[in-house]
Amino acid sequence: MLKKLEETTHYIKQKIDFEPQVGIVLGTGLGGLTKEIQNVGSLPYLEIPNFPVSTVKGHEGKLIFGKLGGKNVVAMQGRFHYYEGYTMQELTFPIRVMKLLGINLLILSNAAGGVNPNYEIGDLMVINDHINLMGANPLIGKNDVDLGPRFPDMSEAYDKKVIREFTKIARQHSIHFQVGVYAAVSGPTFETPAEYKYIRVLGADAVGMSTVPEAIVARHMGLPVFAVSVISDLGVEGKIVEISHDDVIDAASLVEPKMTLILKELLGKINL
Numbered sequence: 001m002l003k004k005l006e007e008t009t010h011y012i013k014q015k016i017d018f019e020p021q022v023g024i025v026l027g028t029g030l031g032g033l034t035k036e037i038q039n040v041g042s043l044p045y046l047e048i049p050n051f052p053v054s055t056v057k058g059h060e061g062k063l064i065f066g067k068l069g070g071k072n073v074v075a076m077q078g079r080f081h082y083y084e085g086y087t088m089q090e091l092t093f094p095i096r097v098m099k100l101l102g103i104n105l106l107i108l109s110n111a112a113g114g115v116n117p118n119y120e121i122g123d124l125m126v127i128n129d130h131i132n133l134m135g136a137n138p139l140i141g142k143n144d145v146d147l148g149p150r151f152p153d154m155s156e157a158y159d160k161k162v163i164r165e166f167t168k169i170a171r172q173h174s175i176h177f178q179v180g181v182y183a184a185v186s187g188p189t190f191e192t193p194a195e196y197k198y199i200r201v202l203g204a205d206a207v208g209m210s211t212v213p214e215a216i217v218a219r220h221m222g223l224p225v226f227a228v229s230v231i232s233d234l235g236v237e238g239k240i241v242e243i244s245h246d247d248v249i250d251a252a253s254l255v256e257p258k259m260t261l262i263l264k265e266l267l268g269k270i271n272l
């Protein structure tokens, strides 16, 4: 893996002379943040050696390099999901590449179903912990100690300092948000009512099909993670309605300006 990583990183550095400080993964319906990036260059996934290629509507595949909130960022426009058939190692490969490019903070975003009965569609939820229900883990297999330890600690998977900073900024703008636990499932089916209930009983506030593998790989490498969900639908008894991927995209797109505003300011304020 290290050899592949070095090959990919070398290719990117040759193409774009830019050292990113922050890596950003944009979730379903949240790709608009890239319009705010003062672009210095971009690379389609297709052209990057060893990169997977994304297949889902709403997930265009390219790496975007530029300035956001005064910081050097690399953003993944389009992420890879387990349900697309990639292995856990494949879908988290770009996270490792971004770390080797020099990032020291990873920001993840996603659209998720709310299972906390106090949540509403359109809520922002800062992730303060997760439950991995995917039935897989990207670290299964031979461990490369040059990347990280065999048994990584996960006692503070989501960086408290960044959460505090987000909280301050959201309050200053009177932007309402939740803080909660994200449960990751493989998908691609949305949950049955019984599954939503089960996920709630386990201690989650929201459920989705991404983010956790990326967070695990980042923590394996000692990379701080900040993650935020947009609640796009509700898996709450009495509020469950039929949903489609387009509904998820539409709901997330509506909240995107709020998310963009906070993330931009967050990057301006955070010391890296």
Ligand code: HPA
Pocket: 111, 112, 113, 114, 190, 191, 207, 208, 209, 232, 233, 234, 235, 248
């Ligand atoms: N369940 C799983 N993943 C999701 C959901 C959901 O309700 N909404 C958006 N992603």
